[in-house]
Amino acid sequence: MSMAPKRKLSMGRQKIEIRRIESEEARQVCFSKRRAGLFKKVSELAVLCGAEVAAVVFSPAGKAFSFGHPSVEAILDRFIPSAAAQVGAAAGLGAAGDRNLAELNRQYGQLREQLEAEKARKDRAEEAMAEERAKGSPAAAWLDADLRDLGEEELMAFAAALADVQTAVSARANQVLQEALDVGR
Amino acid sequence: MSMAPKRKLSMGRQKIEIRRIESEEARQVCFSKRRAGLFKKVSELAVLCGAEVAAVVFSPAGKAFSFGHPSVEAILDRFIPSAAAQVGAAAGLGAAGDRNLAELNRQYGQLREQLEAEKARKDRAEEAMAEERAKGSPAAAWLDADLRDLGEEELMAFAAALADVQTAVSARANQVLQEALDVGR
DNA sequence: AATTCTATGATTAGCCA
DNA sequence: TTGGCTAATCATAGAAT
Numbered sequence: 001m002s003m004a005p006k007r008k009l010s011m012g013r014q015k016i017e018i019r020r021i022e023s024e025e026a027r028q029v030c031f032s033k034r035r036a037g038l039f040k041k042v043s044e045l046a047v048l049c050g051a052e053v054a055a056v057v058f059s060p061a062g063k064a065f066s067f068g069h070p071s072v073e074a075i076l077d078r079f080i081p082s083a084a085a086q087v088g089a090a091a092g093l094g095a096a097g098d099r100n101l102a103e104l105n106r107q108y109g110q111l112r113e114q115l116e117a118e119k120a121r122k123d124r125a126e127e128a129m130a131e132e133r134a135k136g137s138p139a140a141a142w143l144d145a146d147l148r149d150l151g152e153e154e155l156m157a158f159a160a161a162l163a164d165v166q167t168a169v170s171a172r173a174n175q176v177l178q179e180a181l182d183v184g185r
Numbered sequence: 186m187s188m189a190p191k192r193k194l195s196m197g198r199q200k201i202e203i204r205r206i207e208s209e210e211a212r213q214v215c216f217s218k219r220r221a222g223l224f225k226k227v228s229e230l231a232v233l234c235g236a237e238v239a240a241v242v243f244s245p246a247g248k249a250f251s252f253g254h255p256s257v258e259a260i261l262d263r264f265i266p267s268a269a270a271q272v273g274a275a276a277g278l279g280a281a282g283d284r285n286l287a288e289l290n291r292q293y294g295q296l297r298e299q300l301e302a303e304k305a306r307k308d309r310a311e312e313a314m315a316e317e318r319a320k321g322s323p324a325a326a327w328l329d330a331d332l333r334d335l336g337e338e339e340l341m342a343f344a345a346a347l348a349d350v351q352t353a354v355s356a357r358a359n360q361v362l363q364e365a366l367d368v369g370r
Numbered sequence: 371a372a373t374t375c376t377a378t379g380a381t382t383a384g385c386c387a
Numbered sequence: 388t389t390g391g392c393t394a395a396t397c398a399t400a401g402a403a404t
Binding site: 194195196197198199200201211214215218219222225 | 380381382383384385386
């Protein structure tokens, strides 16, 4: 009997107690997801409220992760104004080391900014398309429906192809118009 | 009387864009609530995954807040030396900072991977477009040149708009053709 | 290890006290 | 400023890839 109605492919989110997850694997997956979620919250808090926020995370394996807006170091340096200088001095370094550290941090921050910019741009692009659809003429509805399902890559190809089609149509329209004028003479 | 059936005592949560909240008061309220929420997330991540997590927040007014598990100090003390390692490594100090430097490089690498993934996606899209151009009719060259300069966002809007233009052009072509036929009679 | 999908639990925007 | 309320939005556990 193939009747079996497997309605529930997912149990959905289950309530859990906040205590160490026993399963090694589940703990790792949870760590990845929640770390990402935490960093997103950091970003949102900073942007929404114009605050400076930083988070530092050490995985159980000892790997370090950090995220901050405007930058982790800027915030930690502010939180512990003398920390960097103290450590630098303890290592027997002067201003030279500070500059290198600053440069690394700058690059790090720039990368993060680029990434965020890429994602933001993608969002805006989707938004722009949605808006265009909204005000598009009803006559284009048939195409609109198909357009709706196109991915970014497909859309690029589509737009290029459409350019040719449009050119062909324009050329044909011109040709027809010419003929019409010729007939008129 | 108590006629008014004020069904909606609350609009419930409204969707908001992640950008600076203009209202001074709303921003302050949001800051308090989300700061608490962030700290709760920090605690949950630490407990659930056996990780060490710390968050430092500066309100727009400059007031500092911090939270960490097991403690902010323990985590920053562990993290800051890794920052110092950058300086050490940059100054050629050697093995002492290698492990911490590796951590930083790993984060750096992760960011680059994400960024490259984004760019790869973009490249694939542009490649697809290039291919379409290659097999496209030479007649489309004029539009091709303009198309070449469009960014992703503009192209999305362009494609949507072009759908309308195409419809209009088709309609116009049809109209012209009709007139030509009429003249021919 | 990171991502994807679904169903559901968790968080919070807008209002008030 | 902190806290409660309600209705949505958001985040994510579990399963599979």
